[in-house]
Amino acid sequence: xFEGDNMFAFKEKISDKIIDKICPIGERAxxxxxxxxxxxxxxxxxxxxxxxxxxxxxxxxMKA
Numbered sequence: 001x002f003e004g005d006n007m008f009a010f011k012e013k014i015s016d017k018i019i020d021k022i023c024p025i026g027e028r029a030x031x032x033x034x035x036x037x038x039x040x041x042x043x044x045x046x047x048x049x050x051x052x053x054x055x056x057x058x059x060x061x062m063k064a
Contacts, residue, residue: 033040
């Protein structure tokens with residue numbers, strides 16, 4: 001398939017194949033985010049609260 005190609009041509013073909021596979025995944029993810037924005041924001045808020053709690057615990061342990 002790539003026999004006789006230089007490295008640039010090989011990389012270009014590989015990157016095109018990767019883009020063809022990844023772009024539809026990103027498009028579906030964006031569509032899901034638009035449909036379920038409230039759920040996404042809730043997940044992000046919960047993650048931020050969890051991170052803050054853990055950071056507070058770590059700071060308290062370092063000060064002790």
